[in-house]
Amino acid sequence: MEVIHEFTTALIKAFSPVKAYIDNISDKPMLLVTTLAAIYTARAAIATSNSTKVSEATLLHTQRTSRRDEFISRYNLLLEQHKEQLNIVKSYLDTKKGKELLDGLIEETDHLTAFKTLQGHNIISPYMRVLYHLLRHIDAHYIDNATEEDKKKYSSIVRSLIRNDVLFLVAVNASYVIEDNKENDYGKYQRLLRKFDFFEHALFFNAVDVTPGLDKDAVSNAQSDVLIGLSANHGEEMKIRAVNHDLTNAKFKIPFIVSCIFDNPLNSESLECLRTIVVDFENQAGEDRDDYLTRNEDNLNPRTFIYDLYGRKYIKSSDDAVVEMEKTGKADLDFYNQLPDVDESYVNNYLSILKDKDPLALTGDCYIRIYDANNHVSIKGQSEFWEGCTQFLAWQKHLESLASGDADRKYIQREKQRLSDFHSAVLSQRLMA
Numbered sequence: 063m064e065v066i067h068e069f070t071t072a073l074i075k076a077f078s079p080v081k082a083y084i085d086n087i088s089d090k091p092m093l094l095v096t097t098l099a100a101i102y103t104a105r106a107a108i109a110t111s112n113s114t115k116v117s118e119a120t121l122l123h124t125q126r127t128s129r130r131d132e133f134i135s136r137y138n139l140l141l142e143q144h145k146e147q148l149n150i151v152k153s154y155l156d157t158k159k160g161k162e163l164l165d166g167l168i169e170e171t172d173h174l175t176a177f178k179t180l181q182g183h184n185i186i187s188p189y190m191r192v193l194y195h196l197l198r199h200i201d202a203h204y205i206d207n208a209t210e211e212d213k214k215k216y217s218s219i220v221r222s223l224i225r226n227d228v229l230f231l232v233a234v235n236a237s238y239v240i241e242d243n244k245e246n247d248y249g250k251y252q253r254l255l256r257k258f259d260f261f262e263h264a265l266f267f268n269a270v271d272v273t274p275g276l277d278k279d280a281v282s283n284a285q286s287d288v289l290i291g292l293s294a295n296h297g298e299e300m301k302i303r304a305v306n307h308d309l310t311n312a313k314f315k316i317p318f319i320v321s322c323i324f325d326n327p328l329n330s331e332s333l334e335c336l337r338t339i340v341v342d343f344e345n346q347a348g349e350d351r352d353d354y355l356t357r358n359e360d361n362l363n364p365r366t367f368i369y370d371l372y373g374r375k376y377i378k379s380s381d382d383a384v385v386e387m388e389k390t391g392k393a394d395l396d397f398y399n400q401l402p403d404v405d406e407s408y409v410n411n412y413l414s415i416l417k418d419k420d421p422l423a424l425t426g427d428c429y430i431r432i433y434d435a436n437n438h439v440s441i442k443g444q445s446e447f448w449e450g451c452t453q454f455l456a457w458q459k460h461l462e463s464l465a466s467g468d469a470d471r472k473y474i475q476r477e478k479q480r481l482s483d484f485h486s487a488v489l490s491q492r493l494m495a
Contacts, residue, residue, distance in 0.1 A: 133203050137216060140196040147189040148223060154185045155227055164227060167234060168269055171313035173487070177238035180231060189228075190235050190251075196220060197254040210257065217258035230269035233261060233320040240490050252323075252493050261326045266317040281331040284318045285339065289346055292477060296350050299473040302460045314484070323492045336488060340481045347474050351464060361457040364409055368450035371442060374429040375401035376408065379444060384428060393432055393439040404429060413451055424448070 154160040163179070170176045180186050200216045224232070232255070239249040255261070267284070268274030277283075291312025298309060321332040360366050375398060377384060387393050402408070415423045429442040463469040 129203075130205055133199075133205070136199055136203065137196075140192065140199055141220065143192050144189075144196050144220065145223065147192045148228065151186060151189045151228055151231070152225065164231075164270060167231075167316055170316045171311060173238055173316070173319055173491070176234055176316045180235045186231060186235070190232065193220070193232065194251050194254070197258060197260075198250075201254060201257065214258055217260070221258070221260055221263075225272045226265055226274055227269055227272055229261060229264040230266055230317070230320070233264065233266065233324055234316060237320050237323050238491055239493055245493075249493055256325065256493065259325060261324045264324075264326050265328075266321045266326060267328065269317055276327055281318070281321070281328055281335050284314060285335045285342070288312050288314055288339070289342060292343055293346060293350050295477075296347055296470065296473065297354065299470050300351065300354050300464060302457060319488055322488050336485055339485065340478050343477060343481060344474065347470070347477075351467075351470065355461060355465060358457070358461060361454070362461060364413065364451065364454045367454045367457075368409070368447060371404055371429050371447055371450065372409075374404045374431045374442065376404050376425070376427040376429050377401055379426055379428045384430075384441070387430065387439050387441060391439065392437045393430060395432070395437055398430070398432055398437070398439075401430070409451070412447070413455065416448075416451055416455060 155164055167176050167179060170179075180190075197217060197220070200213050200220075204213050204216070221229075236248050236252040236255055239246055239252050265271075265274045265276060267277055267280035289312075291310035295309045295312055318332060318335075321328050322336050365372055383394075383397060412425070424444070426444060427447075428444060429447060431440045432438065433440055460469065
């Protein structure tokens with residue numbers, strides 16, 4: 063149809079002068095000659111047009127073929143360089159020093175420190191540069207109008223050569239891309255890795271394994287480790303004399319961080335854990351507090367602190383009978399039975415004096431008990447009773463403060479803010495392709 067249309071158009075164009083000529087002459091043979099000439103001219107114009115289109119198509123095909131050949135040639139060259147550098151890295155990771163580097167990164171909790179460990183590394187960095195140039199070549203120099211799926215055919219070949227521990231290093235190397243609120247030079251690298259779904263089969267939580275299997279509990283285990291650490295630290299903070307102590311490093315490790323940044327089999331679970339960790343910690347902190355209060359509820363009873371003094375007889379320390387008992391080690395039974403007992407009323411009165419901070423009102427008593435048939439006596443001084451009651455009041459105040467949420471409020475707020483900052487920091491490093 064297109065050829066007919068072109069022919070008709072050319073014929074009309076060629077025949078236009080003929081029509082004007084017909085209007086002025088009556089020589090019919092001459093008219094026939096002129097008409098045939100017009101038809102010939104139209105056919106020649108069509109042939110010329112078709113020839114031009116064929117030439118353009120041939121040139122375009124040649125150019126595309128040439129560009130594809132150039133791409134393949136450069137790709138193969140870079141692929142060979144990549145294989146060479148990859149073998150160097152794999153050999154290094156199989157050495158004691160290489161294993162120490164990998165283990166250190168796996169256990170690291172500071173993102174920037176992990177990133178800087180690989181930056182400029184004399185063995186790891188050359189490999190990372192070759193890989194970057196190879197991926198950039200695939201992305202930028204493949205044929206025009208190529209789809210992402212077309213390009214992934216080549217990037218997938220590259221990825222299939224890289225074992226799991228090296229993939230983990232690649233992820234760490236391109237994971238810290240925002241510094242001082244600006245994108246650094248590694249941003250382009252991360253975007254390429256994301257564009258090519260480079261870690262769709264990577265298992266970051268098993269980075270130490272060359273060919274690991276998927277650990278479906280890896281994220282929940284990482285979360286549990288952090289919450290257990292936070293719980294231990296909370297327990298330290300809730301102690302009555304919480305001053306300076308060694309707290310657990312309750313932080314997520316690098317495998318979890320890169321799992322949040324890059325798409326991988328456990329990315330969704332990692333992001334969900336990151337999203338809920340503040341609430342999870344807050345809920346656990348409440349449970350830890352309740353558990354602590356339950357375990358220490360006995361400390362709300364003064365008997366816990368002065369149990370050996372309950373039921374004893376009390377008498378003024380200055381009484382002559384005390385001097386005699388200290389000298390002989392015995393007590394007169396009739397005299398002993400007439401002395402008043404240390405009971406709830408006595409203890410509560412003593413605690414009231416301590417609360418009022420009126421030392422002059424203290425009784426100055428000592429506390430005695432006959433412990434055998436020979437009336438041998440045990441004598442306890444004022445200081446022991448005072449110390450026990452003072453400890454009870456301190457615990458009472460501490461537990462009441464915990465029950466109201468005052469005692470550990472600063473700790474919980476501090477940890478919630480730290481976890482919230484961690485959430486924001488990790489997501490800020492997650493660039494879009």
